[in-house]
Amino acid sequence: MSLIRRDGGEIEALITDRYLDSLLAIQPAPHLAGSPLDADGSLGAAVRAVSRRLATDLPRFHPSFRFEERLALRLAEVAASMRLPVAAGAEGAVVPIRELRPSIPDPLRAASDDDDERGDPRPLLIGGAVAASALSLAGAWLAWRRRTSPMARAIRAAHSIRQLGGGA
Amino acid sequence: MARRALWRSGAAKDAVPRIAHLDRDRPLVEAAQREPARFEALYRRYLARVYSYAYYELGDHHAAEDATEATFVSALTNLQRFEERARPSDGEGASTFRVWLFQIARNEVAGERRRARRRPVEPIGETVVVDPLDVEATAVRRDEARAAWQAVGRLPGERRQAMVLRFVDELSTAEIAGVLGRSEGAVRVLIHRALKSVARDMGVSKRSGDRPGSES
DSSP: OHHHHHHHHHHHHHHHHHHHHHHHHTTTSTTSSOOTTTTOTTSOHHHHHHHHHHHHHSOOOOOOHHHHHHHHHHHHHHHHHHHSOOOTTOOSOOOOOOOOSOOOOOTTSOOOTHHHHHOOOSOOOOHHHHHHHHHHHHHHHHHHHHHHOHHHHHHHHHHHHHHHHHHO | OOOOOHHHHHHHHHOOOOOOSOOTTHHHHHHHHHOGGGHHHHHHHHHHHHHHHHHHHHOOHHHHHHHHHHHHHHHHHTGGGOOOOOOGGGOTTSSOHHHHHHHHHHHHHHHHHHHHTTSOOOOGGGGOOOOTTOHHHHHHHHHHHHHHHHHHHTSOHHHHHHHHHHHTSOOOHHHHHHHHTOOHHHHHHHHHHHHHHHHHHHTHHHHSOOOTTOOO
16 A cells, blocks of 8 residues: 555655646746646645745845955965975976986897987986096006006116115 | 786766856856855855845844955855765756855844843934835835734744745755755755745735735
8 A cells, every 4th residue: 555655645746746747847937827737637736836836936146246356366366276286395486397217229120320419318427426436547547557657666766676676 | 117007087978077067156156166265156146145135134234234244254265175066856046155155144033132131222224225215105015014024023933034035135946955854855845835934924815915805
């Protein structure tokens, strides 16, 4: 019994829903006859009448123009902050960074003259470190050259001969 | 030699399509997700609807403004998370931007209602907007609008929300089901019972202009 009653209620609700669909679809003149479901006596007159009244009598409200523009301004500010999220200490302009990782060459590609034009993709280190390394290398080379030059060897030989002759 | 990703194509083939309908707002939503400044178009489209919903629920302009503002700010900041999750069985309109927006509005209205309990509320019947030039019709319309609103306003929570969403915001039953988190059938029954209740409250069956004999 209760199942039958519930099914009947659901069917009524479905018919009401279809009626509301047609009623709201013809919203500009709902008081005029001609709703396709009006002729169907399966929907209660009270439900039909109150549906029409609510469709016409319940207005849609619009906030004040001042509120609308104030909220639009706030949303624009929120949108701007979302576009460039700034962390502490990162307030400067965003600068694109060149890819540091060199592209992996195709091993099947034959070497050609174009290779020189591509340039070296390897990144440069900080200039001071390079200069310090270069000075160190130059000092070591000079020391090696000084220690092994013929002039140095001749001077050291003459000095040792003089010492031997003087001692004899 | 690179392996062929056959598993990917197999997975795509077996995947069930999750979206069965087209959200009418999808182009605007996608544009706003790419560029948040373009959210303004959605804001202008739905401002009056969200505000009306909040105003009918709260009965106070200031509270409705607060709820409206919170709704749109929340929608904008969370827009990247919005996605249509409907399955074909959920029916058309089950997961659209405006369902998502009204879900947010419903939460904000509930929060505002909790806050508003500590503040005096202006009766909504005193502020119904009508045409100021049509004096005679204005009085009649004002009375009718007030009576309609008062009858709807006396309904319990979900019935009242469903009625406002249906008649003022003109959402479909499937969309209201998405907003309220109920099935379509439950929303249909909710609205049908609400209409009967309002009809009894307004005495529509006795005073309506229906043709004699049309009442079943």
